Amino acid sequence: MDTTLTIDQVHTLEAFADTIIPGEKRGPDDRAIAGAATGGGAVASGAIELMLSPEGGLADTLDSLADGLNEHARDYAARVGLTPEPTVPPFVAMEFADRIALARELLDPGHPERELWVALAMFSSMAWDTGAHMHTTDALAAGHPGLTTMGFMPPDPDGLWRFPRFSYGRPLAAIHPRTTPRGDPQ
Amino acid sequence: MTAFKQTDVVVVGSGFGGAIPAYHLAAGGASVTVLERGPWLTADEFDHDFKFGSSSTAAFEFTMGEGMNVLGGNCVGGGSVVYFAAMPRAPRFVFERQGSLGRRMWPAAVTRETLEPWYDRVAQALPITRSNWDDVTYAGGVFAAACNHAGRTANPVAAAIDTELCTNCNWMMSGCKFDAKRSLLLNYLPAAVGHGARILPLHEVQRIERTPGGDFRVHYTVVDPVDYRVQVGAGAIEAKVVVVAAGAAATPVILQRSEEQLGAMPAAVGRYFSGNGERLNTAVLNEDRVREVLGLDRGDGLAYAANQIGRGPSAASWDRLDGSLPEFSRYSLEQLYFPPGFGTILAQAPDAVGPSWFGTDKKEILRRWQSWLTIFIMSEDDNEGVFGPPPVTGNADRISMQMLSRSNLRYEPTANTRHGWALADADIRDILERDGLARVMPWTNDVIGAYTVHPLASCRMGDDPATSALDDMNELRDHPGIFVTDGSAVPGALTVNPAFTIAALAERAVPGIVRAARARGVDVRYLGALPPAARASRPVTVPSV
Numbered sequence: 133m134d135t136t137l138t139i140d141q142v143h144t145l146e147a148f149a150d151t152i153i154p155g156e157k158r159g160p161d162d163r164a165i166a167g168a169a170t171g172g173g174a175v176a177s178g179a180i181e182l183m184l185s186p187e188g189g190l191a192d193t194l195d196s197l198a199d200g201l202n203e204h205a206r207d208y209a210a211r212v213g214l215t216p217e218p219t220v221p222p223f224v225a226m227e228f229a230d231r232i233a234l235a236r237e238l239l240d241p242g243h244p245e246r247e248l249w250v251a252l253a254m255f256s257s258m259a260w261d262t263g264a265h266m267h268t269t270d271a272l273a274a275g276h277p278g279l280t281t282m283g284f285m286p287p288d289p290d291g292l293w294r295f296p297r298f299s300y301g302r303p304l305a306a307i308h309p310r311t312t313p314r315g316d317p318q
Numbered sequence: 319m320t321a322f323k324q325t326d327v328v329v330v331g332s333g334f335g336g337a338i339p340a341y342h343l344a345a346g347g348a349s350v351t352v353l354e355r356g357p358w359l360t361a362d363e364f365d366h367d368f369k370f371g372s373s374s375t376a377a378f379e380f381t382m383g384e385g386m387n388v389l390g391g392n393c394v395g396g397g398s399v400v401y402f403a404a405m406p407r408a409p410r411f412v413f414e415r416q417g418s419l420g421r422r423m424w425p426a427a428v429t430r431e432t433l434e435p436w437y438d439r440v441a442q443a444l445p446i447t448r449s450n451w452d453d454v455t456y457a458g459g460v461f462a463a464a465c466n467h468a469g470r471t472a473n474p475v476a477a478a479i480d481t482e483l484c485t486n487c488n489w490m491m492s493g494c495k496f497d498a499k500r501s502l503l504l505n506y507l508p509a510a511v512g513h514g515a516r517i518l519p520l521h522e523v524q525r526i527e528r529t530p531g532g533d534f535r536v537h538y539t540v541v542d543p544v545d546y547r548v549q550v551g552a553g554a555i556e557a558k559v560v561v562v563a564a565g566a567a568a569t570p571v572i573l574q575r576s577e578e579q580l581g582a583m584p585a586a587v588g589r590y591f592s593g594n595g596e597r598l599n600t601a602v603l604n605e606d607r608v609r610e611v612l613g614l615d616r617g618d619g620l621a622y623a624a625n626q627i628g629r630g631p632s633a634a635s636w637d638r639l640d641g642s643l644p645e646f647s648r649y650s651l652e653q654l655y656f657p658p659g660f661g662t663i664l665a666q667a668p669d670a671v672g673p674s675w676f677g678t679d680k681k682e683i684l685r686r687w688q689s690w691l692t693i694f695i696m697s698e699d700d701n702e703g704v705f706g707p708p709p710v711t712g713n714a715d716r717i718s719m720q721m722l723s724r725s726n727l728r729y730e731p732t733a734n735t736r737h738g739w740a741l742a743d744a745d746i747r748d749i750l751e752r753d754g755l756a757r758v759m760p761w762t763n764d765v766i767g768a769y770t771v772h773p774l775a776s777c778r779m780g781d782d783p784a785t786s787a788l789d790d791m792n793e794l795r796d797h798p799g800i801f802v803t804d805g806s807a808v809p810g811a812l813t814v815n816p817a818f819t820i821a822a823l824a825e826r827a828v829p830g831i832v833r834a835a836r837a838r839g840v841d842v843r844y845l846g847a848l849p850p851a852a853r854a855s856r857p858v859t860v861p862s863v
Binding site: 151152153154168173182184185186187188189191232235236239240241250251253254256257258260261262263264265266267268269271278279281282283284285287291292293294295296297298299300302303304305306307308309310311312314315316317318 | 327349366367369370371375406407408441450451456459463466470472474488495541616639656673677678681684685716718720721722765766831
C-alpha cells in the first residue's frame with residue numbers, strides 16, 4: 133500500500149482535521165492549523181497518524197482526498213471571490229471561517245461526495261476523542277490532547293480502569309407504579 | 319468429488335439466537351457445529367484500549383447503511399459480549415402492536431404471558447438480577463433524580479451483571495475484562511462445548527444450498543484474524559437442520575444470497591427491518607445546578623462529573639410505556655454511556671453558532687465531557703428498513719480491517735417513527751432542562767442517518783405469510799429445516815432493550831427445532847435443562863475444520 137503523501141497533501145489533511153476539532157498553532161509559521169481554539173486539536177491528537185493507519189482502511193485514498201479538498205477549495209474560492217495565496221494549497225490558504233463553510237457544504241446530506249468527507253471527518257474526530265492510533269494508556273501518559281481535555285480519567289497502575297465509588301447509594305425517584313415484582317415493566 | 323464434513327445441525331452465529339439452540343441441541347444428543355464469523359476472545363483478551371486492533375474493534379461491528387447504521391457484536395458470544403446487559407422484559411402492549419399493518423404483527427401464539435416461562439429460563443441461566451438503588455451509577459442516579467424533580471418515575475434496570483465482580487470501568491463494549499458481565503461465554507456456550515458442540519470462530523457463512531439428498535450444505539469462508547477483509551480459506555459443512563442467527567443485519571443477507579440455490583425466499587426476508595426506534599440525546603449538565611436543584615453530591619466535592627464511571631445503563635424512565643397511549647407514541651428513556659468516539663461524534667453542541675457536531679462549539683462541549691449524560695430512546699419505529707441486493711461476501715463491504723463496513727440496508731424514517739422521536743426528544747428536554755439542570759441536544763441524523771444497537775425484524779415471525787418470513791415456531795416459510803432465532807425474528811420494535819426477548823424467543827424455538835431434527839433422522843431429545851454457570855470465560859484452542 134503506497135501511503136506516501138506530499139507535504140502539501142499532509143498540510144491539506146491537517147487543515148481539514150483542524151476544521152473538525154480545531155486547535156492551537158504549533159508555531160508562528162503554522163499554516164495548516166488555523167488556531168481557532170485553545171489547546172491541541174485533532175492534528176495534535178494524531179489525526180494524520182490515524183488516517184494513515186493500515187487498520188483504518190483510508191490510507192490509500194488520502195492523496196486523492198487531499199487533492200479533492202483542494203479542488204473544492206479552488207471552486208469555493210472562485211464562488212465567493214477569494215484569491216487563494218499560491219504558496220500553500222488552496223484549502224490551507226483559506227481562513228478558518230471559509231474552511232468551516234466549505235466543510236459544511238461537503239458534509240451536507242445532499243453533497244454527492246458526502247460519504248468520503250464524512251469518513252475523513254469521523255477519523256479526525258476519533259483522533260481527538262480516542263487517540264485510536266495509540267494504546268490508550270500510552271496516549272494518556274503522553275498527555276494526549278483530546279483525552280486529556282475531555283478529562284478522561286487515568287487507569288490504575290496495572291492499566292485497567294476501576295471505579296470503586298460509583299453510586300449515590302440512595303433512592304432517587306419513585307419507581308413506576310406498574311413495575312412487576314421482578315423489576316420489569318408490565 | 320469433494321467430501322463435505324457432516325454434522326446434524328449447523329448454527330450460524332453464536333449470539334443469543336445461536337448459543338441457546340446450540341446448547342440445547344448438543345445437550346440433547348445432536349452433533350452441532352457453530353459457525354461464527356468473529357474471533358473467539360475471552361477475558362484475558364478484552365482490552366481497556368481504544369487502539370485500532372484491540373478488542374474494541376476486533377469484537378465490534380459498525381455497519382453503515384443508507385440512512386441506518388447498525389452497531390453489534392462480531393465475536394463468539396455475539397451481542398452478549400459487547401452489549402450493556404440491560405435486561406428488561408418487553409411490556410405487554412408490545413406484543414399487541416400492529417405497526418402499519420392494520421393488524422397484530424406478532425404471531426397469535428406469542429404474548430407476554432406465553433413468553434414469561436421462557437423469559438424465566440433465560441433469567442435463571444445467565445443469570446439476570448434485579449437492580450436496586452445501590453447498583454445505580456452516578457449517571458443513572460442523576461437521571462433518576464431529574465426524573466423525580468420533573469414529577470416522573472425512574473427505575474433501576476435489571477442486568478445480567480455480577481455486581482460483586484463489576485468495577486464500573488465502562489469498558490463493557492470491548493468485552494468484560496473481569497467476567498462480571500454474564501455473557502454467553504459464561505453459560506450457554508461453555509455448556510454447549512461441554513456437550514460436544516464445535517464452535518468455529520472466523521468462519522463467515524456465505525450461503526446455504528440443498529444437497530441432492532434433501533439435507534443442507536452450508537458454505538463459509540475463513541476470515542483472517544486481523545484483517546477481516548482477507549479470506550484465508552473456504553469450505554462447506556452438510557447438516558440436516560440449519561439455525562440461522564447471524565444477527566438482523568446479516569441473517570437476511572445470507573438467505574438472500576442463498577435464494578439462487580434454495581429457491582425463492584418469503585417476501586419478508588430482508589424487509590421490515592426495525593432499528594428498535596432508537597435515538598440518542600446528549601445533555602451537558604450544569605454541575606452547580608445538579609447540586610442545588612437535585613441535592614446530589616458524590617461525597618468527594620463533586621456533584622456529578624461522572625460520565626466515565628459505570629456500566630452502561632443503570633436507570634430508565636418507563637412513564638411512556640403505557641399501553642393506553644397510541645402506537646408510535648410509547649417509548650422508554652434509558653440513561654446510557656457510550657465511550658468517546660461512538661459516544662461523541664454525533665453529539666451536537668446546543669446553541670451552536672456554526673456547525674453543531676464539529677468545529678469550535680463542539681470542542682467547547684467536549685471540554686465538559688465528564689458532565690455529559692447520554693439518554694437513550696427506544697421507541698416504536700415503522701419497520702421501514704429494506705435490504706438491497708447482497709454484496710459478494712459477508713453482509714457488507716468491509717472498509718477497515720475490522721469494525722467498519724458498508725451495507726445495502728436502506729432506512730428512511732416514516733412520519734410515525736419521527737413522531738415518536740420528536741415526543742421523546744421533547745420529553746428529555748422537559749426533564750433535563752428544567753431549572754437549568756442541563757442543555758440537551760439529540761444526536762444529529764444528518765451525518766450518517768439513523769443508528770441502532772438493537773437491529774430487529776429483518777426476517778420476522780408472524781402468522782401472515784405476506785408480511786412474515788417465519789412461522790410462529792421460527793421456521794423459514796417454504797424452507798422446512800431452516801430456522802431463524804436471532805433478533806431478525808422479532809417482529810418489531812420493543813420499546814426496551816431486546817436481548818432478553820430475543821433470548822426468550824430462542825429458548826421457545828428449541829423444542830420445535832428438536833422436533834424438526836428428529837423428523838429428519840437426528841437422534842436428539844429436548845431435555846430442557848439449563849446450562850450451569852461458569853465463573854470465567856475459558857481460553858480455547860481454535861479448532862481446525
